Amino acid sequence: MSGSIVKSAIIAAALSAAAFTAARAEVAIEVNMSxxxxxxxxxxxxxDWPVSTAxxxxxxxxxxxxxxxxxxxxxxxxxxNSPMPYSIFFxxxxxxxxxxxxxxxxxxxxxxCVRLSPQHAKILFEMVQRxxxxxxxxxxxxxxxxx
Numbered sequence: 001m002s003g004s005i006v007k008s009a010i011i012a013a014a015l016s017a018a019a020f021t022a023a024r025a026e027v028a029i030e031v032n033m034s035x036x037x038x039x040x041x042x043x044x045x046x047x048d049w050p051v052s053t054a055x056x057x058x059x060x061x062x063x064x065x066x067x068x069x070x071x072x073x074x075x076x077x078x079x080x081n082s083p084m085p086y087s088i089f090f091x092x093x094x095x096x097x098x099x100x101x102x103x104x105x106x107x108x109x110x111x112x113c114v115r116l117s118p119q120h121a122k123i124l125f126e127m128v129q130r131x132x133x134x135x136x137x138x139x140x141x142x143x144x145x146x147x
Contacts, residue, residue, distance in 0.1 A: 027133040034139030036106045044127050050106035052115040065090040065135040086121035108141040
């Protein structure tokens with residue numbers, strides 16, 4: 001009987017270690033709307049990038065999210081078929097995605113999505129594909145872009 005208890009304890013410890021390792025491997029994405037920046041931490045490395053969140057008249061949802069869909073190239077059905085490369089959807093139609101309007105990065109300029117450069121979006125997309133993610137969106141825009 002004690003042999004099976006030891007065996008069960010070893011299996012439980014292995015499963016706990018595997019679950020802990022899997023949880024730690026997840027990409028942590030924190031978007032700060034106050035600073036219009038994104039901090040990314042994962043097994044692949046850590047990054048800090050400028051982003052654009054919602055401009056005046058629009059909103060980016062705050063809170064904690066998990067990715068609900070990934071699309072290498074998505075075209076907005078709501079905003080003139082606009083290209084959204086490397087989209088990571090996290091709430092309905094809201095996504096983190098690349099944007100070609102890189103001059104606006106660092107200021108609120110979107111319709112509600114979190115925009116970043118296409119190069120950074122590609123890196124993030126591939127990390128999330130490999131490792132999964134948890135997304136936190138905090139803060140509030142201090143000012144609005146006039147774009």
